[in-house]
Amino acid sequence: MIAKTFFGFEETLAKELQLLGATHVRQGVRMVSFEGDKGFMYKANIALRTALKILKPISEFAVYNEANLYRGIQSIDWSEYIGVNQTFVIDATVHSDLFNHSQFVALKAKDAIVDQFRNNGGQRPSIDKDFPDLRINVHIQKDMCSVSLDSSGNSLHHRGYRTATNIAPINEVLAAGMLLMSGWDGRTDFMDPMCGSGTLLIEAAMIACNIPANINRKEFAFEKWKDWDADLFEKIEESLMKKIREFHYTIKGYDKAPSAVMKAKDNVKNANLEEYIKIENTSFFDTQKETEGPLHMVFNPPYGERLDIQMERFYREIGDTLKQGYPGTEAWFITANLEALKFVGLKPSKRIKLFNGKLETRFVKYEMYEGSKKAKFQTEIN
Structure with missing residues (x-):
């Protein structure tokens, strides 16, 4: 899994994960990768103080053009993760000379998922940008694409206790x-x-x-x-x-x-x-x-x-x-x-x-x- 964080907090987040019981903890830039089961994914979301999101990677493949991207997304069996009566949204981030627009990547990924459902039975899940049942993260770094499920939803800085803010509140x-x-x-x-x-x-x-960081969070x-x-x-x-x-x-x-x-x-x-x-x-x-x-x-x-x-x-x-x-x-x-x-x-x-x-x-x-x-x-x- 991957825990996203702010620049400068990678070491702090890695220590949090180790103390919580994660294995194979490795620091990256604005992220820390780790291993854990479903229960640990729940625990990480509830307890981590310096994580913004917890992502669960489900696929990784090489991409050289939009056809590679489409085929790679379609190679995932999306019926494992979402039903035809549910909703989803795709968040895309791109750091590549091959693709220069994250919205284009998100649109092609959406087409691949929708077409898979149509080909398999006609019905398809809908897009809901505000309250989706499944939030999918597509990340392209140079010529590699990783696809993850966003287990957190809204950023984990939304603790649930702050209803009133001033000018320039701190995250x-x-x-x-x-x-x-x-x-x-x-x-x-x-x-x-x-x-x-x-x-x-x-x-x-x-x-x-x-006290766990997100104990007051509603969802x-x-x-x-x-x-x-x-x-x-x-x-x-x-x-x-x-x-x-x-x-x-x-x-x-x-x-x-x-x-x-x-x-x-x-x-x-x-x-x-x-x-x-x-x-x-x-x-x-x-x-x-x-x-x-x-x-x-x-x-x-x-x-x-x-x-x-x-x-x-x-x-x-x-x-x-x-x-x-x-x-x-x-x-x-x-x-x-x-x-x-x-x-x-x-x-x-x-x-x-x-x-x-x-x-x-x-x-x-x-x-x-x-x-x-x-x-x-x-x-x-x-």
Whole structure:
């Protein structure tokens, strides 16, 4: 099978798969391949935090022209996967000099499937782009075509808890990937000082409590498949729920916009995480660290996209607030505004290239020591 993800999260996703029990895990670009049975496919969809889709490959063949493509698609017995009274849709991606339009590939694949049914009995399944019974993925890379069934349906970032969003909300898979990449494991206090609609707070709480990422999701595509096993799915879901653990630290969010705070609280309530997450209508720049011990901070400040903010001053205030008010804090944030990043006035200990949609970003880490950095190292030596 294949798990799709964002650029930069391949290693994180591979680790998730290994911990979940997948075998033959291999990283690619924006994807990780692995082996597992039907039950594991269900488990991967429910539990993986950094996967966007889980694809089940069913055929691979060489293509040199549209005739090869048509014959290759027709070589698959589609009656195994879909009935004449069901619906389907084809998603095509093309990286080849032989084909230059994904819609053309999708149309030829559709013709091959429909013609197979017509030749075998006259009736044929219909196309439904919005709510298909079967979603088929056709991927052409140079002269090789792979055909897969999309077991997820809508992207797995649609967790099911977020009904309210603000301007420039962060994708749930991106949020979870950032948290895992930052080393967040639920063993310290956590804070998002610019929490928006609360996505990072919710994903942080789910990681801390080991709650399956998509437990709130209403539907997966495999529930419409011919081999859907509701009893097996229920057993997998129950086994994952038994691994939920308690969390004994604080998770806190700030936002200066009252509307954002209201939306965040609604989303936290939808995720059934109100007992773990506290949110205040406060500007981060008016705060300081409230608790003893280490603090893990991850946030998504404005980049200037769609927001009218004086960026240089804003990023300078981020640096000043961290320096003056947050000793003993490991602070991470993502930004696409690489020019404004220079005004933070702190040297990041890590800079990781990620993408937020089409925006190239940097995920940066700042270590705010108790006292001076020199004093910390001196203590560790002694």
